[in-house]
Amino acid sequence: MFTACATFVLIIAGALVTSNDAGLSVPDWPTTFGSIYKMPHMVGGVEWEHGHRMVAEFVGLLTIILAIWTWRTEGRRWMRILGVAALGTVIAQGILGGMTVLFYLPPAVSSTHAALAQTFFCITVVIALFTGRRRIEEQPRVEFDTRRPSLVTLTWLSIFVLYVQLILGAMFRHRGLGWWPHVVHAAVVTVVLSWTAIRALSQYSRIEAVRKPAITMLSLMMAQLCLGFTAFLTRVAWGHNAVQPELPMVISTVAHVAVGALLLATAVVLAIQVWRHVPVAFEERIPTREQNPVAA
């Protein structure tokens, strides 16, 4: 949980770098102005860029501890693999961050760096969820889902559309695409997430583990739409001729990135809880005689 929180702070720190146009204020990597350990003068863009690097190093250290701890103490094999995957992801993420500096922010690399950051955040949230005392100790309340598409399918679809939206947003932010694909796809995300949350709340609100993330997802989606609109106004409509990043555009875009990360993680949590508490009933697989013994 602590690693997940630190990762969330790291995502905000990264968003501050991009929003303050400070991505190349430290021109070298993995050194900073030629030194590994020497603290630079923290002014201007250096404050954001080097601050991001310091938080990233801390998260990297936490992830190493998490991976070793999971490997040594966790009985579930897939959890041990997930711990190693988290470590692999954070290493790849660090290398991508370095590549953005060395190759002057190529849109494809910077966008991948942004998308992988939220993927790593979701991995840490999943580890926190599966290692939580409550999940290990609880007896899950289960209700079978007979409707189609199933709620499990809808939650996976929600994750998919959110991830596409994340990539489109990152590409726009890093000048690899225009704004309209991100804005148009926001409508698709709204429809899919509303459908998923309404289905979950209308049919399975009795299950707390499903109800809470569904309400959170719906609330975050509405907040995200407002933040996206504000970010569009401050950066695209009003701020395109700004001589420097202005506070309203920095706040709105950073908040948009942060809430986007929370929204994706919430969708992942909802999918996991639905998978556990609302499994799909495969009625078609049950032989007719067993469904209707009287007729037999």
Place this chain on the structure above:
Amino acid sequence: MNKTWLAMLGLLALVGLALLASCSKKTGEEQSSSPTSESKPPAASTPIDPATAATVSGTVKLDGTPPKPAKIDMSQDAACKGDNTSENVVAKDGDLANVFVYVKEGLGNRNFDVPKDSVVIDQKGCRYHPHVLAVIAGQNVEIKNDDPTTHNIHPTPKDNREWNESQPPNAAPIQKSFAREEIMLPVKCNQHPWMKMYISVVKSPFHAVTGPDGKYEIKGLPPGDYTLAFVHEKLGEQDQKVTLAPKDSKTVDTTFKAGGM
């Protein structure tokens, strides 16, 4: 077996980091290389008869009310002190400054010597001086830092090589050159995001930048038919045709519309 895999993963990560570190060092070495490292051997210049050389001059005007200059917030670095008005559009009494004027067409295949003198960019008061600079391809550009803070100089060209170097206070000037023609190549400082300037890299010495009075002058042109281009960072480009007879001195004025922003 598991420990072996972990050790291999760690080793792989370390090798990756070392490789990237060496890449970074190499990039730095390339950036500080000789200013003429990209240049091809210069072709012999085509002579111009000074007895027939002509001059073209004029004034660039702005039609309409210029936008109020935005105030720059320099508070993120206490060492940045000085004029804090933006330089996007600098116009006074209708005279437009910082317009790059050059002979776009009409010089044919003439070659020109690359001047031995450097052109200078000075970073002072957390601004670039000048805001618009013209340089001949291959000519040395000397970049100084007169501020008590570190800057980085980061040209973002389309046709030339991109580089990004930091320059601490009292550091030796950075020497660079640009190999290919490119008009209004943006240069910025990522440490101070308001710091922006434009470099125009051209082949011929027939160019000028308008001063605060909107005036420009291009001397020493051989007689002929030319297209003059007037380029502004926000207002775009306007072209004008001009025919110059031997020893001619012609005036070519142009006007940008303020509504074009």
